[in-house]
Structure formats: C-alpha cells, structure tokens
Amino acid sequence: MELFDTHCHLDRPEFDADRDALLTRARAAGVGHVLVPAIGPAWWDGLLALVEQGGGHLSCGLGIHPQEIPTLDPADDDRSIRRLGDLLEAGHAVAVGECGLDAPTAENGGSMERQVRLLEAQLGLARDLELPVILHVFRCQGEAVRVLERFGKLPAGGVLHSYSGSAELVKRWSRLDLHFSFTGPVTFERSRRIHEAARAVPADRLLLESDAPDQPPAGHRGERNEPAFLPEVARALAALRGEDAEELAARTTLNARRLFGY
Numbered sequence: 001m002e003l004f005d006t007h008c009h010l011d012r013p014e015f016d017a018d019r020d021a022l023l024t025r026a027r028a029a030g031v032g033h034v035l036v037p038a039i040g041p042a043w044w045d046g047l048l049a050l051v052e053q054g055g056g057h058l059s060c061g062l063g064i065h066p067q068e069i070p071t072l073d074p075a076d077d078d079r080s081i082r083r084l085g086d087l088l089e090a091g092h093a094v095a096v097g098e099c100g101l102d103a104p105t106a107e108n109g110g111s112m113e114r115q116v117r118l119l120e121a122q123l124g125l126a127r128d129l130e131l132p133v134i135l136h137v138f139r140c141q142g143e144a145v146r147v148l149e150r151f152g153k154l155p156a157g158g159v160l161h162s163y164s165g166s167a168e169l170v171k172r173w174s175r176l177d178l179h180f181s182f183t184g185p186v187t188f189e190r191s192r193r194i195h196e197a198a199r200a201v202p203a204d205r206l207l208l209e210s211d212a213p214d215q216p217p218a219g220h221r222g223e224r225n226e227p228a229f230l231p232e233v234a235r236a237l238a239a240l241r242g243e244d245a246e247e248l249a250a251r252t253t254l255n256a257r258r259l260f261g262y
C-alpha cells in the first residue's frame, strides 16, 4: 500500500519525544508522504524548519486555523496575513491552510465575522498564488459553503479536511473543485452520516489523512493517533465503498500528488 497522509499535525508537542521514530513507522506502514498543515503564525517558522529536515517526505501548508483565532490579537491580523503572503510567495509551502470556519462557542469568545474575514484573506492568497487550500469546516457547513461560493472557484482547488458535511452537500462542494478527506471517524460503525458522505464522493476527489495526534481509528481509541495507522482508515473506507483497499490507496495517493503538485 502506498499512502499519502494529507493532514498530520506533526509539529505539535505531542510528537516531540519520538518524531523520527514515528516517521520511520509511517514509512514502514506505506505512508510515503506527510503534509503538515499549520495552526497559526507562532508555528510557521518551526514548521518550515521541520519540513526542511524531512528529506522530501514532508511538506506543509501555511495558514491560520479558525480555532487559533481567539488566541490572537485582532490588531495583528493584517500583519499576519502580509507575512503569510510573503512566506507563501517564497515557495515555502504547497498549500494555504489550514484555514476555515469553526462555529464559535461562548467559552472561546470566537467571532464568526472575524473568522470569515481571515478565511477570505487566505482564500485571496490561494487565488493569487494559485495554491490549493486546506479547509477546516466544523459545525457550520452551510455558512462555509456560502462563503466559498461567494468567493468563487479557486484556480488550484483544495480539500475539505476530515469532511463532516452531508452526502447531499458533496455535489455543491465538488462544483467548487474541492476534494474530500477522511480520517479516523470513518472507521467507527456508528458514523452513519460520514459513511454516507464517503460513499458519495467521486473517486477522483477522495483523499486520506490521519489528522494525528487527533482522531485515531477505531482500533486505537484513546491513543495518540499517528500516520502509521492510516492503512486502517484506507481499509475501512474501501470496505464502505465496496472497493479494493490497494486500489483506493493508490488512487488517493495519486489524487493527493495531483492536488499538491508532487
């Protein structure tokens, strides 16, 4: 099986103790490439350094995660977007992200208006620099699809990471040239809505991701997730779709290489 992990937060401190061993395990499991999306400005430099040491097996997206926004001073937003544009223009990343919308809660003090503004600024960079976008959309599919439709199709498309929308929305998102990525929850028996969506995605739009250290597959519940568990996601997704796991692995890897330019 040859797999491409399109979403793994390898720069997070959960991996500080055994990052090299983890990548060795990933390669032994057939995961030849890992794309690491950024969380926010404070992580960009460390992430770029990590990718540089990755020997061609790692790449990154640079962006501002919606859950990170409440921790950032709004006075820095314009400066952060300018710096992001400079780093992306210098060719240090293969994608813009992760960015998106995550329904704000009373506890995190988030503002949807600010989230939309920062998302649109990042979509603007993706359009101008012709880079794919890595989208995080959680508990606000309707709002997000409206923002993306209003913005218009991006020249290099993108991916809805850990897709949690309905099967019905797959068509609408597809018209925007977006891909759909699946992770741990697709392996859970009770994830009916995700299963339906996973069956509705066209084969050439399907991607795999670990989302490590979060969202481990069913066989590793409660554990820290890692890319070496990705074959379990591939097998569950293939079984759901009535496809051969090896073929699904090869096709999702091809899709990822095409989207991210490998």
Ligand SMILES: [Zn+2]
Pocket: 007, 009, 037, 098, 136, 211
């Ligand atoms: Zn993420």
